Amino acid sequence: xxxxxxxxxxxxxxxxxxxxxxxxxxxxxxxxxxxxxxxxxxxxxxxxxxxxxxxxxxxxxxxxxxxxxxxxxxxxxxxxxxxxxxxxxxxxxxxxxxxxxxxxxxxxxxxxxxxxxxxxxxxxxxxxxxxxxxxxxxxxxxxxxxxxxxxxxxxxxxxxxxxxxxxxxxxxxxxxxxxxxxxxxxxxxxxxxxxxxxxxxxxxxxxxxxxxxxxxxxxxxxxxxxxxxxxxxxxxxxxxxxxxxxxxxxxxxxxxxxxxxxxxxxxxxxxxxxxxxxxxxxxxxxxxxxxxxxxxxxxxxxxxxxxxxxxxxxxxxxxxxxxxxxxxxxxxxxxxxxxxxxxxxxxxxxxxxxxxxxxxxxxxxxxxxxxxxxxxxxxxxxxxxxxxxxxxxxxxxxxxxx
Amino acid sequence: xxxxxxxxxxxxxxxxxxxxxxxxxxxxxxxxxxxxxxxxxxxxxxxxxxxxxxxxxxxxxxxxxxxxxxxxxxxxxxxxxxxxxxxxxxxxxxxxxxxxxxxxxxxxxxxxxxxxxxxxxxxxxxxxxxxxxxxxxxxxxxxxxxxxxxxxxxxxxxxxxxxxxxxxxxxxxxxxxxxxxxxxxxxxxxxxxxxxxxxxxxxxxxxxxxxxxxxxxxxxxxxxxxxxxxxxxxxxxxxxxxxxxxxxxxxxxxxxxxxxxxxxxxxxxxxxxxxxxxxxxxxxxxxxxxxxxxxxxxxxxxxxxxxxxxxxxxxxxxxxxxxxxxxxxxxxxxxxxxxxxxxxxxxxxxxxxxxxxxxxxxxxxxxxxxxxxxxxxxxxxxxxxxxxxxxxxxxxxxxxxx
Numbered sequence: 052x053x054x055x056x057x058x059x060x061x062x063x064x065x066x067x068x069x070x071x072x073x074x075x076x077x078x079x080x081x082x083x084x085x086x087x088x089x090x091x092x093x094x095x096x097x098x099x100x101x102x103x104x105x106x107x108x109x110x111x112x113x114x115x116x117x118x119x120x121x122x123x124x125x126x127x128x129x130x131x132x133x134x135x136x137x138x139x140x141x142x143x144x145x146x147x148x149x150x151x152x153x154x155x156x157x158x159x160x161x162x163x164x165x166x167x168x169x170x171x172x173x174x175x176x177x178x179x180x181x182x183x184x185x186x187x188x189x190x191x192x193x194x195x196x197x198x199x200x201x202x203x204x205x206x207x208x209x210x211x212x213x214x215x216x217x218x219x220x221x222x223x224x225x226x227x228x229x230x231x232x233x234x235x236x237x238x239x240x241x242x243x244x245x246x247x248x249x250x251x252x253x254x255x256x257x258x259x260x261x262x263x264x265x266x267x268x269x270x271x272x273x274x275x276x277x278x279x280x281x282x283x284x285x286x287x288x289x290x291x292x293x294x295x296x297x298x299x300x301x302x303x304x305x306x307x308x309x310x311x312x313x314x315x316x317x318x319x320x321x322x323x324x325x326x327x328x329x330x331x332x333x334x335x336x337x338x339x340x341x342x343x344x345x346x347x348x349x350x351x352x353x354x355x356x357x358x359x360x361x362x363x364x365x366x367x368x369x370x371x372x373x374x375x376x377x378x379x380x381x382x383x384x385x386x387x388x389x390x391x392x393x394x395x396x397x398x399x400x401x402x403x404x405x406x407x408x409x410x411x412x413x414x415x416x417x418x419x420x421x422x423x424x425x426x427x428x429x430x431x432x433x434x435x436x437x438x439x440x441x442x443x444x445x446x447x448x449x450x451x452x453x
Numbered sequence: 454x455x456x457x458x459x460x461x462x463x464x465x466x467x468x469x470x471x472x473x474x475x476x477x478x479x480x481x482x483x484x485x486x487x488x489x490x491x492x493x494x495x496x497x498x499x500x501x502x503x504x505x506x507x508x509x510x511x512x513x514x515x516x517x518x519x520x521x522x523x524x525x526x527x528x529x530x531x532x533x534x535x536x537x538x539x540x541x542x543x544x545x546x547x548x549x550x551x552x553x554x555x556x557x558x559x560x561x562x563x564x565x566x567x568x569x570x571x572x573x574x575x576x577x578x579x580x581x582x583x584x585x586x587x588x589x590x591x592x593x594x595x596x597x598x599x600x601x602x603x604x605x606x607x608x609x610x611x612x613x614x615x616x617x618x619x620x621x622x623x624x625x626x627x628x629x630x631x632x633x634x635x636x637x638x639x640x641x642x643x644x645x646x647x648x649x650x651x652x653x654x655x656x657x658x659x660x661x662x663x664x665x666x667x668x669x670x671x672x673x674x675x676x677x678x679x680x681x682x683x684x685x686x687x688x689x690x691x692x693x694x695x696x697x698x699x700x701x702x703x704x705x706x707x708x709x710x711x712x713x714x715x716x717x718x719x720x721x722x723x724x725x726x727x728x729x730x731x732x733x734x735x736x737x738x739x740x741x742x743x744x745x746x747x748x749x750x751x752x753x754x755x756x757x758x759x760x761x762x763x764x765x766x767x768x769x770x771x772x773x774x775x776x777x778x779x780x781x782x783x784x785x786x787x788x789x790x791x792x793x794x795x796x797x798x799x800x801x802x803x804x805x806x807x808x809x810x811x812x813x814x815x816x817x818x819x820x821x822x823x824x825x826x827x828x829x830x831x832x833x834x835x836x837x838x839x840x841x842x843x844x845x846x847x848x849x850x851x852x853x854x855x
């Protein structure tokens with residue numbers, strides 16, 4: 052288990068910590084100069100927290116490294132992403148509540164449209180709706196394989212998850228998704244000899260899947276990728292002695308929270324205020340609240356600078372609902388940067404704000420933004436150090452040494 | 454090979470990276486307050502890059518550690534200097550193009566003036582010229598030793614390099630240069646038993662050298678130091694997938710570039726514009742250009758504050774020649790600090806500027822100087838992280854994890 056030096060220092064307390072993660076928060080100006088998305092956004096509530104708190108900027112993985120959401124979240128949760136790797140299939144499975152045991156093999160699946168020759172016409176089957184996909188997932192769930200238990204679960208729209216459970220399985224398999232159209236899906240190819248049987252089973256499953264889907268006009272094929280097994284992560288509540296609640300709309304983020312052992316809170320709605328209301332509902336039962344906002348990243352990926360700024364503003368407007376709960380420590384940050392200018396994740400440092408009235412040393416910054424964060428009192432530091440900072444400000448760490 | 458996590462992320466691109474190293478760039482004020490050499494210098498071109506780019510400051514080796522040029526350059530090139538050590542002799546040998554194989558032992562040599570009793574009068578033989586030293590090196594090259602091949606090559610002025618090649622040699626030897634006058638040179642003393650024979654061979658060689666040099670009025674003795682062997686470094690072009698060119702005037706910097714596998718570009722002239730012209734000449738053949746400016750360090754070592762500032766200004770004036778080549782990423786930094794006030798290397802952080810119009814997040818700094826760099830958007834970071842940052846800004850790294 053990591054944090055050898057930290058664990059003996061942990062002490063109980065009644066304090067509440069909120070880690071508010073706006074996915075892909077960091078940005079860059081659209082032109083050679085100018086504001087970032089966060090700097091452009093009107094954020095009076097966050098600016099108040101910035102003035103009373105301390106700013107800094109985090110390096111998600113290492114300088115120059117553009118992270119996926121999985122490793123970036125692991126770092127925020129205190130898991131060195133260069134040590135703990137989690138396959139995308141495992142995230143997806145956890146996201147829909149499909150449990151993983153050692154030895155299981157999981158993968159993400161897409162429905163796809165194939166032409167008469169078996170070539171891919173659409174890798175997402177025309178993005179069929181969750182409702183349209185449900186009976187198709189039912190058909191897939193009927194397929195059996197010799198000697199292993201097969202479970203299929205719907206995700207959103209054209210996505211599903213497949214889990215094989217049995218003896219002697221291996222996730223060392225190549226994706227079948229060629230990431231392009233006009234070519235047939237690849238077969239499942241083993242990367243190592245011990246994955247040979249798993250590959251054969253999955254190829255058989257894919258063949259049967261095409262048979263049961265053959266009459267559908269769009270979703271007549273499947274693509275599998277992100278083969279993975281249980282990452283067997285140390286558990287966050289034990290590691291940091293925190294009863295931890297996760298509040299997220301998107302399955303992947305629920306998934307990673309489940310993998311580290313947080314309780315995923317179910318709630319209605321998708322707006323920031325709905326997420327804050329969910330936190331309010333379970334406020335007394337937990338010490339740590341991970342709250343995830345997805346749409347900052349989605350707008351960044353869409354190249355929508357103003358849309359991303361607006362999402363940030365919706366979070367800001369809802370923020371008083373969160374502050375009414377009287378948290379002791381509030382951290383507002385991102386998991387990585389997703390500059391709208393780039394339409395993709397990037398390695399740029401991530402704005403970080405910590406507010407903790409009992410313990411924060413304020414700096415001279417009074418606005419939450421990249422330039423201010425670069426000059427903030429916390430300096431530039433690895434995202435992996437977020438949890439010790441949170442615990443310290445929450446009065447949950449004893450002195451080290453005499 | 455280092456950079457395990459980085460290598461799977463490397464992707465090809467057409468982008469060009471320039472790493473412009475002004476040796477010993479960092480400085481401190483001559484008085485209690487005031488500008489550093491870089492801040493005193495008039496650098497409108499660098500300031501434009503600073504305004505459009507991002508500043509930071511690097512720690513060459515570790516806080517408080519004053520580096521030699523060897524380890525400081527290794528860090529910039531992506532080699533942890535606490536892991537990869539290169540003997541000064543190996544640098545000198547590589548600098549004059551003398552190849553090193555595993556098992557070879559090399560050392561730097563000085564001609565010295567000895568008195569009738571064999572005591573050192575001048576450790577550099579009155580700094581005899583390259584021309585005067587040439588026939589003396591020829592005499593040394595005639596000396597043979599039993600069972601090993603001996604090669605001697607001139608460096609500059611009073612300096613030479615000696616290489617022994619044969620079985621069972623060891624570089625675990627003490628320098629013969631006592632670093633003072635009025636005492637005789639020390640014999641070659643082995644640090645470990647396995648170096649006994651190498652020490653005996655070299656002591657025999659030194660004795661013969663004194664015989665063949667006996668009639669020279671000044672260069673009648675030799676001093677050996679920096680015993681080393683092939684450091685067998687991983688190769689930079691392979692490690693980072695970059696065709697790399699090195700443009701330097703001084704042998705030592707050519708040497709370290711050769712040791713890491715860069716191509717050393719030969720050219721006429723010694724001015725910054727000559728170096729930039731050399732880059733222009735081979736621009737299409739390389740992806741990465743290491744350009745080394747020596748005289749910032751030399752002036753710093755001389756205690757010449759204004760001279761160092763003037764050297765920086767000559768680089769600034771020539772800079773448009775470099776920018777005309779339309780590089781994608783330009784990094785301007787030093788390998789370490791050499792404050793004129795100190796007349797020596799120091800551990801102070803080193804100013805760092807990265808300019809990359811496609812990807813940089815600008816900060817609020819608009820002048821290239823130590824104070825601005827300390828408040829720059831990159832923060833304070835290990836020089837070892839220079840290469841990942843360069844690769845990221847050059848669009849040569851894929852995303853880490855999903």
